[in-house]
Amino acid sequence: MGTDGNRSWQMSGFGLSKLKPVNGEIPDPGPYELLVRTSAVSLNFKDKMIVDGVLIPDLSFPFVPTSDAVGEIVAVGSAVSRFKVGQRVLGQVIADWPDGDAPAVLHQHTLGSSLSGMLSEHVIFGEDAAVLAPAPLNDIEAATLPIAALTAWFAMAEATKPVPGQTILIQGTGGVSLFALQFAAAFGLRAIVTSSSDEKLERARELGAWQTINYRAQPAWDEAARALTGGLGVNHVLEMVGGDNARLSLNALAADGRLSIIGLLGAMEISFPIIPFMRNRIVVQGISVGHRRAFERMNQAIEALGIKPVIDKVYRFDEVPRALQHLEEGPFGKIVITTA
Amino acid sequence: MGTDGNRSWQMSGFGLSKLKPVNGEIPDPGPYELLVRTSAVSLNFKDKMIVDGVLIPDLSFPFVPTSDAVGEIVAVGSAVSRFKVGQRVLGQVIADWPDGDAPAVLHQHTLGSSLSGMLSEHVIFGEDAAVLAPAPLNDIEAATLPIAALTAWFAMAEATKPVPGQTILIQGTGGVSLFALQFAAAFGLRAIVTSSSDEKLERARELGAWQTINYRAQPAWDEAARALTGGLGVNHVLEMVGGDNARLSLNALAADGRLSIIGLLGAMEISFPIIPFMRNRIVVQGISVGHRRAFERMNQAIEALGIKPVIDKVYRFDEVPRALQHLEEGPFGKIVITTA
Amino acid sequence: MGTDGNRSWQMSGFGLSKLKPVNGEIPDPGPYELLVRTSAVSLNFKDKMIVDGVLIPDLSFPFVPTSDAVGEIVAVGSAVSRFKVGQRVLGQVIADWPDGDAPAVLHQHTLGSSLSGMLSEHVIFGEDAAVLAPAPLNDIEAATLPIAALTAWFAMAEATKPVPGQTILIQGTGGVSLFALQFAAAFGLRAIVTSSSDEKLERARELGAWQTINYRAQPAWDEAARALTGGLGVNHVLEMVGGDNARLSLNALAADGRLSIIGLLGAMEISFPIIPFMRNRIVVQGISVGHRRAFERMNQAIEALGIKPVIDKVYRFDEVPRALQHLEEGPFGKIVITTA
Amino acid sequence: MGTDGNRSWQMSGFGLSKLKPVNGEIPDPGPYELLVRTSAVSLNFKDKMIVDGVLIPDLSFPFVPTSDAVGEIVAVGSAVSRFKVGQRVLGQVIADWPDGDAPAVLHQHTLGSSLSGMLSEHVIFGEDAAVLAPAPLNDIEAATLPIAALTAWFAMAEATKPVPGQTILIQGTGGVSLFALQFAAAFGLRAIVTSSSDEKLERARELGAWQTINYRAQPAWDEAARALTGGLGVNHVLEMVGGDNARLSLNALAADGRLSIIGLLGAMEISFPIIPFMRNRIVVQGISVGHRRAFERMNQAIEALGIKPVIDKVYRFDEVPRALQHLEEGPFGKIVITTA
Known part of the structure; x- marks a missing residue:
């Protein structure tokens, strides 16, 4: 690794016109980290607000936006014990919120905000900030869970x-x-x-x-x-x-x-x-998404309840700008981008 | 009973000038009710708002205002089992809220609001809407508890x-x-x-x-x-x-x-x-005061913690208008009226 | 009322042989009470233990056993405000437990235990100790709820x-x-x-x-x-x-x-x-059954979830001893007795 | 580091006679770990049970027992962000329990049980498994908190x-x-x-x-x-x-x-x-000790409440066997061993 060939969408400034595809290096996972090859990324309304510079005015560039991805673990750090190569995982968006109360200062370790986002073919998750994707869902469905589903679940079943x-x-x-x-x-x-x-x-x-x-x-x-x-x-x-x-x-x-x-x-x-x-x-x-334990409980529940996420439309990886614009048209359910 | 000699302060309309002392009948307790001879009544800021017509614009007159009183039980209804003559009690202001969730429609049975208030020498409490006054407090201190103390307690120890x-x-x-x-x-x-x-x-x-x-x-x-x-x-x-x-x-x-x-x-x-x-x-x-079980727990706590209510000033029963005006001057603690 | 014609099953001592049909007076409701003409009574295993003298060895006779009944309100006391004649109600078994914590001393006001039971054509409920029966259930189904359903609900949805x-x-x-x-x-x-x-x-x-x-x-x-x-x-x-x-x-x-x-x-x-x-x-x-608020929530849930109680067998009012014996054979669901 | 000069008490088998002082290497902290030079270690009754072979019959030797220590951070791993050298910390005994529910399989990462214990001059804590010691307590007092205080706190203030x-x-x-x-x-x-x-x-x-x-x-x-x-x-x-x-x-x-x-x-x-x-x-x-968030809340409370741990007796590092025996005599409060 540390090799070439990691396609991403990267912001060099605010506005859709500053969001461009780039080709970077595949990162190496640290000792407690997972390297994940993404297969699908879902969008949230806040992603458009971030791209437009409305939500995080002091963002540093370059920046890869979005928070929700599913993918397969392709490499694990030397000290990883919770996961292994080949498993299909989702990232825990507020990465430093395992359970119970949130960190005293929130959003210091949040995917697609203080941490780099998911619009990449390869991304890194901490092993304590990942969960198994629910087996009955395909990649497109699973990619919708990290923010939208967990927010609804947290408001309705945890809080x-x-x-x-x-x-x-x-x-x-x-x-x-x-x-x-x-x-x-x-x-x-x-x-x-x-x-x-x-x-x-x-x-x-x-x-x-x-x-x-x-x-x-x-x-x-x-x-x-x-x-x-x-x-x-x-x-x-x-x-x-x-x-x-x-x-x-x-x-x-x-x-x-x-x-x-x-x-x-x-x-x-x-x-x-x-x-x-x-x-x-x-x-x-x-309500601000939720913790990892809630994510795990929710996934168990989604499986037991047979819930299938509602997808409005799936876009290809080269259609990211159009997908982001779709958010403003009031989709019925989720917008997903396939990365593979 | 049903006899003469129950002095009260009664509103015939809004405004301090319409609040007058009257001499009515001592009521008879119904089968599940307590007749209480009051010794002290405390005021809350909302009492002035009610007298002024700001809080309950559709009040029916005549109306005896205020919600907080302590007194001695002088008669009990035929079916009363929770209390006996001679005990010193406080009224539960939201009379139909014993514990847990509040009634679906609130303030249909609230002292000094939908029910008659406490500025009388004799008042009636339902036996399910009264609690024993904490033994270490004198009457003036005990009279301050039903709204002010229970509201603080409910926000801090129950909710x-x-x-x-x-x-x-x-x-x-x-x-x-x-x-x-x-x-x-x-x-x-x-x-x-x-x-x-x-x-x-x-x-x-x-x-x-x-x-x-x-x-x-x-x-x-x-x-x-x-x-x-x-x-x-x-x-x-x-x-x-x-x-x-x-x-x-x-x-x-x-x-x-x-x-x-x-x-x-x-x-x-x-x-x-x-x-x-x-x-x-x-x-x-x-926060809207609290239920009777919380009142009982609070009284137990006040006793264990040795808390003494802070009284700003005590007025005589003939000084009620002056006492109500005092509320607007920002008292340090509670205003109490002695009724005996 | 106070008139003749209230058939009941009454214990004059312990053992099935001491449980006999009697014909007594129809009681008058007190001011806060409901007179209910029962249509169905369900049995619980503890009813057999009470009849046999195993559960409450110091029971006073004569005693009408069982705790679960549904019926129609045929008269209300003078002060009743929560119900009216014609409504179909269930009795709250622990009559003095409206919500929140239970009474400090339990089972001083429990149907079929410290209070008289339900094996009568007419029974009395306090207005604070009754709930509306769920509309979608027939009488036989509704009669099964007060102990069995509320116990399961309390363990699973309240506690x-x-x-x-x-x-x-x-x-x-x-x-x-x-x-x-x-x-x-x-x-x-x-x-x-x-x-x-x-x-x-x-x-x-x-x-x-x-x-x-x-x-x-x-x-x-x-x-x-x-x-x-x-x-x-x-x-x-x-x-x-x-x-x-x-x-x-x-x-x-x-x-x-x-x-x-x-x-x-x-x-x-x-x-x-x-x-x-x-x-x-x-x-x-x-777990000890549950409070009235939980009973109300459960009935709302039973309606929303479309749950139909499972009845093993329905007996006539003259078959009470046989019905009680059936309890010991391990019924699949509930045993119900029709009273009308 | 990795240098000589780390004195410990090590079990080579069960029984006090198999517990001996040894001189080992000072460990290197991993990227997310803290190296701590201990100043005081406190004992719990279970430590004697472990030494005697009663509590964990399948323990692997050599094993350094005990779970509670306070000390100063003398080195931090390359990725550590929560602490810095010079801070005085306590170890979180159940190291993989940050907040909320416990891990599904408990005691896979517990100090002095599945992980090595504290009877050493130098110990390693994960940065997510350490808390600051309360400033008002001296080392001997602070060392008593990780099990005894947190267990009492968890039972009384968290559960x-x-x-x-x-x-x-x-x-x-x-x-x-x-x-x-x-x-x-x-x-x-x-x-x-x-x-x-x-x-x-x-x-x-x-x-x-x-x-x-x-x-x-x-x-x-x-x-x-x-x-x-x-x-x-x-x-x-x-x-x-x-x-x-x-x-x-x-x-x-x-x-x-x-x-x-x-x-x-x-x-x-x-x-x-x-x-x-x-x-x-x-x-x-x-009750099984508690999570790290509770530990942090407790330390804040101990400071605000002015609580001083009760120490029965302090032993020197060369008196460990005598200190362990003292546990069986029913000490009044805690037994502490100084390591510095």
Whole structure:
């Protein structure tokens, strides 16, 4: 190794025009590291924000973006004990978060952020920052798990306890939202999905949505959701938008309700009226992917529950810019790039 | 009973001028009820807001305000089994919340809100909505517990787990804040107290504050608090103000930090930037007093910890309007009215 | 009311021969009580132990046994606000346990134990000790829930958090065990069921068992269970037997495993080796039915999950002794008696 | 390094006579490792059991026993980022347990068990398996923390939530027990200490015991403890003995009580009657030291609470055999060996 032939997509500055294919060296794994030949990489909305310079304004270049990859271990460091060559693994995105509480200073060791990203044919994972990919999923499916699935899982199964029969409101039909919908259906939760597209809502029903609300037709979707629950409100809302949308989310909540702050597709602020917040003892929690133990538990669950990730479209490795642009069109599920 | 001679303060409308002493009948306890001759009543800031018509605009009159009282049981209903005549009790303010989750629709059975209040010589408690007063406290001290102490306790000991050595930031030196400070000191938490008065901060230090910040001298008290924690941030902030203050609270928080929304002395809104909220996995929780089991546990703790409530001033029963006005002057601890 | 015509089965002493039908008065509900005309009563193994004098040796006679009934409210006390005539309800067996922690002294207000039981055409429930029956279940099905289903639910969904993909070992195919199996399948848990009957194991597979073990064929069922989990052990075992069986249960557990003590079909003792207990950080928890809030959550879940209780056999009200004897033959699911 | 001059005590077989001082090489730290020059080592009862061949019968020789050491970092591996030379650190005994759940197979990386022990002048810690020693403690005090203090902390502050005013029964006055007593006093718990020595009980009172029971004078110490709690029972018992003693522990417990299984000074078995276990919903939990995050939290707490470990006796490095024998005499607190 240390040999030539590692194709990557590398940013030399912000903007899609500065993202270019390069051909670099295949890295050597350190003693506790794994060298992985990737087969598929999935995209998240934040990847576009990073490429555009919106999310991490002080990024250093050159930089390989994206965080989610699956691949086969082709070499292991001298001290590696948890894995061996030939296994198919996924990277743990927040690499220094094994279990329990997160590190005191977050995102010092995060793939595609403080650490180099996944748009390469070969990548390095620490052996403590990798998990086996679930056997029933193919590479394209498995590549979608590290951020989107783990974020939904963490909000629904780790930070709280899902109680079958309770209601959950899921905003939109992007990558996290569809995993949330699939988990909700598998957990026996009654999922209410919102979207501006009746066609997407129809597909959400096919994936197990209990009810759907077209928020273009019903801008007061908070009241609509409340009505669906007999006036009591929704037990859990996954906030994907921020801004004024969060006010409606709060208003849709039942007593002891929970709002998980997951996405920021809209505004950079959230604001709430304070009295109903206190009166209903609302809990609002910021979610930031999850730890490796949760990843392992989730993979076990995905296997047991027979969940198959929803893929909107698969792109070739030479189509990365087009794939990133697709993120802005509101995909139904995940965008994946094949690297092999 | 059913006899004359029950002096009360009654609202015939909003405003202090509509709050008058009246002489009514002593009520009869129903089969599961306790008749209590009160000896002391404590005030909370929300009592002034109710008298002024700010908090419950649709209140029905006549109405006896306030929620916190201690007194002696002078008669019990025919089916009462939990208490007997002669015992000294406190009322459970959210009367239909015995333990666990709150009722689905809150404040249908709340003292001084949906139920009649405590500014009477005789009041009625359901036997399931009363607790024994802690033996080491005198009546004036015991009367302060039902809202202020239980709110602080619930935020610090029930909704979360206090870990000695962790930091908590307490805003101001009102009733809830000083209980929070006393609990913090007893739990081994490092309490940072904020106030605009150096004199109050000095007294807070005497009560066990680890550090103090005069937010008039240091308007960027969030940065000051963060500096006190070696840059890591505070583990728990008790939000007493709302509005823009809550932004500073959020900014003062450590990773995995918690913001308990307790008071609304300032604005009716809270708003936050969304990225640090997610990045640090912040939890914001609205607190609404607490359940009866927590009240019992707290009383047991107050006894074991030797905590004595901080009383700012005691008023006579004929001084109720003056006592309510005192609330707006920012008392150091609790305002109590003796009824006997 | 207070009128004649309330048929019951009453014990005048211990033993089946002392259990006789009687005709008493229909009771009047107190102010906070519901009068319920029962339609179905289900039996639990402990009912036979009570009739035989094994479980409560100091019982006072006459005594109406059993704890589980469904029926229609035919009258309500003057102060009742939670229910109305015509609703179909189930009794909360531990009547003074609404939520959270149990009463400090348990079983002072337990149906069919310290309170009169359910083998009557008319029974009284406190309004705080009743829940609506799940609409999709008929009377015979609904009658099975108060002890068997709630015990399984409490062990699996309240005292712990079910994680899909984890394993649970369920001993036998009695009432609690089959509810546990149905919950396990609905929660995405991998259920291992043990029995001495291949035919029952076959039916357990049809209900969703992931694996089965005939403990007669494989007396070292602990090792068999461990082998099924790739050597890691089972995450949760529901102990139905006690005695030496519990040693095998402990031995079947994975690290951080949990043993819920539910039944005592075998011995009155449990014993464990202490080193693996500590090394694997085992949690053993005694389960005693559950609180009313859990009952409400469970009913909501049963509805959402489409669970139908498994009934072994339905008896007429004049067949009570035969029904009780059936308990000792190891029914597959529940025994129910119709009262109407 | 790799140089001569690392004095150790090494077992060439079981029995004190096979434990000898040797002079070996100073090891080189691997890339993620710390080389630590120890200053003090503390002993635990299990160390004597290991030397005697009772606890780990299949130990491989030569073997350096014991698990607890404090020392200064004298060299760090090339990739170390969490520590630097000159810092004073303690080793995390279960080296592969950073936070949350324990590893699926425990004790594959445990100091003084599967890994080499601490009776050396120089030892190696992984950088992820070390914590800073609390600044206010001297070396002798700090050396006592890794097993005894963390075990008590984990049982009292991690596996459960300490509620001030609740009762805890602590058996004996050994190392874990005295840490438990000091934590109890600092947490506001009412600690009941048992011992066969009135003199030790007197010293326990000085350390903050609320009540004491001489179990020689009162063999029915379970009933005595229950009487001290007004008949309700104790909330938490720390089991240090096992065997029949655990039956008394169970009998001393209140409803919802908890029994933490910590020690095995007596028998290798525990056994309980099953009915009170279920009736009171007892939780029994095996405790096995704790994770690194808990260690860090504990050290922060020890500092904030001003806790000073209780040292029974300090031995020189050439007195190791005598120090180990001392363990069997029932020390009051910890036995420490200085290595420098």
